[in-house]
Amino acid sequence: MKIRIERDQIADAVAWVLRSVGSKATLPVLGGILVEASDGKISFSGTDLEIAGRAEIEGAVEQSGRAVLPGRLLNDILRSLPEGSVTIEADAAQGKITGGAAEFTLRALPHEDFPAFQGLDAAVAGVLDAKQFLQAVGQVVRAASHDEARPILTGVLIEIADGKITLAATDSYRLSVRELPWSGPSEPIRRVVPARALAEAARAADAESEVKLSLGESQAGVEAGGRRLTTRLIEGEFPNWRQLVPEDQPNKLTIDRETFAESVRRVGILAQQGVPVRLELGEGGVKLTAGTQDLGDAVEHVAASYAGQPNLVAFNPTYLSEGIAAIEGAEVVLGVRDGLKPAVMRAPGDESFLYLLMPVRVS
């Protein structure tokens, strides 16, 4: 293999791929970056077996082929080279990197050991607005569980049906669901993507205008601007979240989002170590209280419009804050039935996002 590329281009691509090169892995070859060259296309791939990153750039391919070079060294070398074109010439045994008057020879890693990701050729794929996608992912991943005892809940469910794509995550205390329009193939599918990997993939597409999302049998890919992150899916049955969402909430509080968020944050100072924030809902707004005998009490009234019977509900302050933060828009609608049934938060008139939250039982 022999390629020639501008230093800035290759250094950027390799630095980006290196982020997926992990160290938890036990195979030495995973510390390497796979360089592939054919038909004027040059690609760099790295993986920690959870996420795989691949960057494709254009350059002069003088001889096609593939080689695995030590990732970190390659990155350090490329960054240190003078501006201008860089040549990489590699075979199964070693790689020679030349830039300006400098020449490096690196021992190659066995490329036949580099894991072959199954690929996403047969995947269901569609294009999404990058900003919307990043926002949607940000809204749902927070609700995903961090407890690996139930791996399925550490993922985000992605469903495609009826021209819509739905992202859902739950840690069994709250549930976050966001819908986006979907222009790809419409046959219904359900896949569960690790939340951490999805968040990273969405962030990687930050600067682009569009992203291509691919959902395969065992992998999902997010691609933008010639860079693709692929992640393995989580296997297993995701809970049927639709049956958790109540049909209708008889009591509704409509409140200024910013004011609500700040009030919860303030009162939440005295809601430590499992102590909930209590919301007394009634005509004229909401009274937030928190506290214990040991610490003291906090009280704050927030004026808002309330329709329904007076009610008392209590929530984990962190989960409540994260729900309020996930809502887009100036106002939040908090719908409740009573102090035991799940509450639902949305932006007024917006059906594309909901945040469901289990209340904490208080006497």
Add this chain to the structure above:
Amino acid sequence: MKTTTPGMWNRLLGQEAAVGVLRASLASDRVGHAYLFVGPRGVGRAPAALALAASVNCLDDGCGTCAICAKVLRRSHADVHHISAEGGQIVVDQVRALREEASRAPFEGRMKVFIIDEAERLNPAAGNALLKVLEEPPSSALFILMTDAPDDMLPTVVSRCRRIDFVPLGFTEIVEILTQHHGVAEDRAAWAASAGGNLAAALRLSKDPAAEERRERHLSYPERLARAGLSSAISLAGEVRVEADEAVDRLKVRQKDEIKEHAEAYGEARGTAAARKRLEVRHKREARRTEQQTYEIVLTDLAAWYRGALLARHGDGAPDAQIEAALGDCALSAPTTSFVDALERIEATRVALSRNAQAGLALEALFMHLGSIG
């Protein structure tokens, strides 16, 4: 079932019953999600585990030649995971990592396979964590636990696995396997079989040119002890220690390469300290095992000499030519009861060393005792 044996399986010899059960499950597409391979070390459990791992991923029943099988054999397949004790135990963090890995779709293959060596070393917390995984096995995950002491495992874990028994291989079976399937000459096979004690060790010995020389030296110890008496006991014990040190040194050269490779690949990135630590722990374990193996071989050779001497005195002839050549005055004149006594001493030393006795002292004591014979 196919009439020809796929390549991954025909290297498994002397374990027809175990192989039969496994291949029948494969052929009827009823591979269980968890197996317990029970049997002594070195009789084919690990090759059987690799064969099963390859067969569920290979597109051709574990042909042994395709890229997938080759990766499994090189232990570099991304979906075939090897778990073994870190510092004497398999700990709960290892099982947690396994649990996360098991929940993911396979990376490049069709099934994820987790091969757990010395499963009796799962500590209670790790065993219970593994039990939870086995109770609700993720689809497309296969667990293979290997042990020679199933009674030391959590019964609840054992009961979740299909048990496959691997039989110990006798002398004649090992000789047959070495000569017919590995192209080892008959006399060398007989020698390796009696020197090695198990198939894996015999195979290793039959391919090590220096092994024969080392055995000749070990077999000379009893006559040297008889001639020089107690004065040679200490120096012989020292000789054995040196031999063990040299074996460990050879191992360390290989380990250094591995560390270098690791450093080149990962550099000083985040998380590499933990990976390096794991590597160090494994290297220490390997060094301990290599040292133990050296003592094992020396003791096996010594026992072979005394047994040979006993047989020769009873007119049955020595078991192999190398032993026969090493039998001298002592073998012909010492009382045969002292040979029986020597054999008992050797066995006691073997047990003591396997329980981490101080090697230098144990060997000196043994040689002093052996030196008082004849």
